[in-house]
Amino acid sequence: MVDYGTKYDRLYVAIVTPHKDNTYDPDEEQLRRFLRFFLQPKYVKAGIGIIINPEAGEVFYLTREEKRRNVEIAVDEIKGKVPLFAGAMAPSTAEIVQVAIDAKEAGADGIFIIPPMGAIDITTAWDAQKYPEVWLDLLKAIQKGVGDMPFICHPTCNPSIKYGEGLPVELAVRTCKEIKNVVGWKMTYNYTGYRIVSRALRKLDRHIGILGAPAINFHENLASNCFDGTVSGSWNYAPELMLEHILAWRKGDLKKARQIWDSGLAEIQEYVYSEFSRLHIRYKTATWLRGFISNPFMRPPMPKPRKEEVQKLKEVLSNAGLSVISDDKIKKIVKQLEL
Structure with missing residues (x-):
């Protein structure tokens, strides 16, 4: 497995999917224009990156063909200037793996991993501490499908007082130890959860990018020096x-x-x-x-x-x-x- 180090520590834009007026069809030309905005020299120089098909991009409601086409457009516009990760999401694990393979074949640099969707057992009622396999089995299946492609994790789960909208620290650490593809951890947490998880990730024996998400906390996150980049829809x-x-x-x-x-x-x-x-x-x-x-x-x-x-x-x-x-x-x- 390749050790990517800090290569993928970037300011990732979780980019929206524009729709044509009076329809809900993706607008390819608007997407191209918006991608070009972030390819201006000042953004590239600062270390921008792109997440295509994130939650902010309505990945839950795009067809497999639309997801692949969004990746193809992003690859065509970016031309390797900045890293491109693609969200993988569908109702079943088999379909998620196929979406990830589609993204790889279309030219994405990495996969943006989102927890499963569907029944309450694996969503709103899921106890991630007690049943970590819901998350880990998905990552292992995607890993089997795409090989050593790098992963950035979107570790949301049902809310808790301690963490806000994020997986517990024990599962975060276990994920990074067991799944060597993981290069970045989107910090979907509240302020306390961010502090707990970021410090734990800093103690691992390999680098995991700490990527800020809720931009409301960026001022404090930057002051803590536990901030290697972002995955945020606020860039939009x-x-x-x-x-x-x-x-x-x-x-x-x-x-x-x-x-x-x-x-x-x-x-x-x-x-x-x-x-x-x-x-x-x-x-x-x-x-x-x-x-x-x-x-x-x-x-x-x-x-x-x-x-x-x-x-x-x-x-x-x-x-x-x-x-x-x-x-x-x-x-x-x-x-x-x-x-």
Whole structure:
């Protein structure tokens, strides 16, 4: 098994999947344009990476063909400039493995591993501490299918007070010891869980990238020095400020980092992350308000944004000095919202 070291410590964008207006069909040209935005020299130089077909990209609701096509588009646009990991998700393990193989054949650099979907036994009622095989068996099956491709883990599970939305530290450590493909751990945790798990990962005998996820905690995460990169959907709507903030921390310029954080970036993230049941809806709505995609709609059963969310997101984005689309364009979409 290859030891990848820190090769895949990157600022990964969990990129949304744009849809054509008045349909729920993926819009290839919009996806290409958005990918090109993150391939600008300043982002490439800073160490950007792309996760195609993440949860923020509606991987649960894309067909196998759509997932593969998204990977093909990303490979074609990226051309090896930055690492590309592809989400693997489907109702059954056999289908998940095939999606991972599709991604490998299409040219992805690695696989983004998401826990199983489906029955309460393996989702909302799953006790990850007592029944770790639900997670480990999936990783082993994907490993068998794709060989030594690197994995980044999206370790969500039912919420706990200790960890928030993340697997317990014992299973995190066991995963990294048993599955040598794992090169990065998406830190889906609350602040306490992040601290516990990141310190445990730092004690392993090989490097595992600690990749920040909830951008509401990035200021504190960066201060802890347990921050090797990101896997975050927040890059979709606030890339300029997020990059400036991270670069300031890298340079040790705490005054500038605080100034950026306190001048609107914190307020954006505080609203977006205030309700996890609306997280991905707000990601995509904010991305639309920024003008990166033409509409905010996600494939049902994902609901449409509410009018109050559109208004609040416009407010916090504007307060932070970020450009938003015209009021006329906003009104055109708001007319389609019932709530």
